[in-house]
Amino acid sequence: MASMDKKELICICCPIGCVITVTSHEDGTLDVKGNSCKRGEEYANKELTAPTRIVTTTVRVRGASRPVVPVKTKCDIPKDKVMECIKALKEIEVTPPIRLGETIVANVADTGVDIVATKAVE
Numbered sequence: 001m002a003s004m005d006k007k008e009l010i011c012i013c014c015p016i017g018c019v020i021t022v023t024s025h026e027d028g029t030l031d032v033k034g035n036s037c038k039r040g041e042e043y044a045n046k047e048l049t050a051p052t053r054i055v056t057t058t059v060r061v062r063g064a065s066r067p068v069v070p071v072k073t074k075c076d077i078p079k080d081k082v083m084e085c086i087k088a089l090k091e092i093e094v095t096p097p098i099r100l101g102e103t104i105v106a107n108v109a110d111t112g113v114d115i116v117a118t119k120a121v122e
Contacts, residue, residue: 009047013039020044052076055085059104060093061121069094070118071104077111084109096121 011018016036022044023031032044054076058068077085085108094104098121105115
């Protein structure tokens with residue numbers, strides 16, 4: 001964002017969905033308005049300086065009644081690593097049994113974050 005630019009965001013931290021206006025100043029500071037709580041301000045600052053996302057998808061399961069198991073990142077990863085993460089998971093095939101919360105891939109895309117199963121598969 002260039003100096004004195006304004007950007008509108010919709011906060012995703014809670015169900016209210018505040019419309020937040022963020023103004024960036026020449027000195028690098030951000031002015032956040034429209035948030036109903038502190039979480040909105042934190043979200044806006046993070047979204048404009050170092051955006052992250054939780055990735056949810058599936059990976060293939062070999063020899064089970066289910067062809068795939070749902071998985072997700074254990075916590076959020078840098079937004080610019082999302083596609084690399086998904087590409088890495090396309091190559092993965094797991095063998096049952098798989099337990100809920102089991103690590104499927106450690107340190108996906110060199111993020112330091114693990115991919116975990118969100119459902120058990122026998």
